Amino acid sequence: MKKIYILLFFALAFSSCVNYLDRKPLDNFDATNFWVNENNVRLYAQGSYVHRNSMTGVNTTNQSYFFGYGTGYTYPEFFMWAPWSDEFVNSSAWESTVTTTQSYLNFDFAMIRRHNIMLEEVSKMNMLADEARNHWMGIAKFFRAMEYRRMAKLFGDFPIFTTTQETTSDSLYKDRDPLYKVALQVLEDYKYAAANVRLNDGSYQINRNVVLAYMTRDLLYLGTLMKYQNKDGNGAVNACLAGCKWAAEQLIASGKFAVTDDYRAVFGSEDLTSNRDVIFSRSYADGKATHCTVSYSNGYESQSPSASQKMINTYLCSDGFPIGQSPQYNYVTDNGVRLYGNQIKNRDPRLLATYRDTVVVKGWAPGAATATGISAWKFLPYAANDVENKYFGSMNITACPLIRYSEVLLNYAEACYETGAFTQTIADATINQLRNRSIKVNNQGTAQTKLPKMVIAGNDVTVNGVAINDPARDPSVPSILWEIRRERQVELVMEGFRREDLQRWSKFSYLKTKQTDVNHPTELAYGAIFNYKVLPAATKKSIRSSNNKLFSFNADSSLVAVYNLYSPTYWRDWDDNSVVYTRCYFNSVPTNTIKFYSDNGKTLTQNPGWTN
Numbered sequence: 001m002k003k004i005y006i007l008l009f010f011a012l013a014f015s016s017c018v019n020y021l022d023r024k025p026l027d028n029f030d031a032t033n034f035w036v037n038e039n040n041v042r043l044y045a046q047g048s049y050v051h052r053n054s055m056t057g058v059n060t061t062n063q064s065y066f067f068g069y070g071t072g073y074t075y076p077e078f079f080m081w082a083p084w085s086d087e088f089v090n091s092s093a094w095e096s097t098v099t100t101t102q103s104y105l106n107f108d109f110a111m112i113r114r115h116n117i118m119l120e121e122v123s124k125m126n127m128l129a130d131e132a133r134n135h136w137m138g139i140a141k142f143f144r145a146m147e148y149r150r151m152a153k154l155f156g157d158f159p160i161f162t163t164t165q166e167t168t169s170d171s172l173y174k175d176r177d178p179l180y181k182v183a184l185q186v187l188e189d190y191k192y193a194a195a196n197v198r199l200n201d202g203s204y205q206i207n208r209n210v211v212l213a214y215m216t217r218d219l220l221y222l223g224t225l226m227k228y229q230n231k232d233g234n235g236a237v238n239a240c241l242a243g244c245k246w247a248a249e250q251l252i253a254s255g256k257f258a259v260t261d262d263y264r265a266v267f268g269s270e271d272l273t274s275n276r277d278v279i280f281s282r283s284y285a286d287g288k289a290t291h292c293t294v295s296y297s298n299g300y301e302s303q304s305p306s307a308s309q310k311m312i313n314t315y316l317c318s319d320g321f322p323i324g325q326s327p328q329y330n331y332v333t334d335n336g337v338r339l340y341g342n343q344i345k346n347r348d349p350r351l352l353a354t355y356r357d358t359v360v361v362k363g364w365a366p367g368a369a370t371a372t373g374i375s376a377w378k379f380l381p382y383a384a385n386d387v388e389n390k391y392f393g394s395m396n397i398t399a400c401p402l403i404r405y406s407e408v409l410l411n412y413a414e415a416c417y418e419t420g421a422f423t424q425t426i427a428d429a430t431i432n433q434l435r436n437r438s439i440k441v442n443n444q445g446t447a448q449t450k451l452p453k454m455v456i457a458g459n460d461v462t463v464n465g466v467a468i469n470d471p472a473r474d475p476s477v478p479s480i481l482w483e484i485r486r487e488r489q490v491e492l493v494m495e496g497f498r499r500e501d502l503q504r505w506s507k508f509s510y511l512k513t514k515q516t517d518v519n520h521p522t523e524l525a526y527g528a529i530f531n532y533k534v535l536p537a538a539t540k541k542s543i544r545s546s547n548n549k550l551f552s553f554n555a556d557s558s559l560v561a562v563y564n565l566y567s568p569t570y571w572r573d574w575d576d577n578s579v580v581y582t583r584c585y586f587n588s589v590p591t592n593t594i595k596f597y598s599d600n601g602k603t604l605t606q607n608p609g610w611t612n
Contacts, residue, residue, distance in 0.1 A: 372527020
């Protein structure tokens, strides 16, 4: 009898062990035990907020849509991350070879699949109330819209997948859909998100206003990209621009946001949650997440790249006229050359809120080297000092304004112009709001003189009844549009837009640095002009020992500028009729992806001008 009991005990024990060992691990999720409550859905959505290493492009988890100032020692999307931009002097050359393997500019569908999974799984969560289900489906479509916009920027045409089944079946190998179809998909997703995402879902969480703000950004981008790259179809250009305008009008009508007087505080504050110009921001804190953006501006650490003379020349004079037209900026009295200190007097107040009023080159101040002598302090807190660690290295904790109301106003103004709806009323509601700030130099003393209002008269922008006629204007760009684009450039300088703007306007020609006169550099090739003769001997020696070259503007070499592109090796040419250059508007599709298609009997087309 005892033997029977013993055998029965072992049988039951063995059966229990088998059943126990067959159980799924409790520390892992799968589709059956994850999509069961709203907290898990929120956790899944956070995967699209997270950090990406912008230097290598390697995702620590997944692609980030809110990178901002980055973390640690990484180039942020703001300030420094600007190859192919005329905001800075840089020697980056056009791409000359086709991409062979994927990088952080991936031609892949991982994030699109991620968002489709969320969309499908949330739609089946019957335990959620309709409001919650619709909200999270809206979040999924918001992220999917952002991803398709990102892919459109990189490649133009791109395959559209709206279900997970498409990326696990033979349809995975579909060829690229035309850009206009991608744009219409983005528009459709944004419309759903704008109608269903919550108006408030807690701090630092996507809400309806965030959706609307990004909707203005992405639809303006896609609408003008298609227009100026001649890729419209099915009325996609007008549909996207109309969507941009609608979203902006909702934000304007809400009355929740406003242009604030203190321009620099938007970029140098540790908390932006109460700043009415900031619609969405990324926060930082000691021991959690820090960055290095402030350090580039602290006056001790190096700043490279730095501003071009072309960027400085973009700002209007305080009388509202460009430097080539304003009596305040008379080149004749300066013999065609003006020292930096005088250049920035009587200008748009945002100029001194963005750049220091003194030249900073190697040897001029301890450690404070810049590539051009023009030192930006747009991202420097007013309280910054040389004692606290949070202003040095990678210990910065200022919050990042991911998207601003001021940008929304500019998006709206441009979309209105592109659709023939830009009027004085629109100018007053947008650009003239930006010009009405009371900006103090370094937040001290009395406010600088405000720019005059933009006044529209027929096809011109006027100041006191005089039409603006900028000698530097691209003749292919109408006068009013030129001034709208100028306003965008100075308002959003170093916020990561300029390269994309030139791409969507089909104006990479502005990035040409090749000199027609080898004896005189272009304004995109040098920075601040200063008096070399008055410098102390030690400073002169330090400047000469650097890798920079000084270009002299007069015979006695008293007026000089740091000139980086002194070798033809660094010159960047452009020809609108040459595919060698025009192909650079879109990336090449990696050849290993094309081969992957081919190995499976399918065809993936390459972008024009790139060979396989």
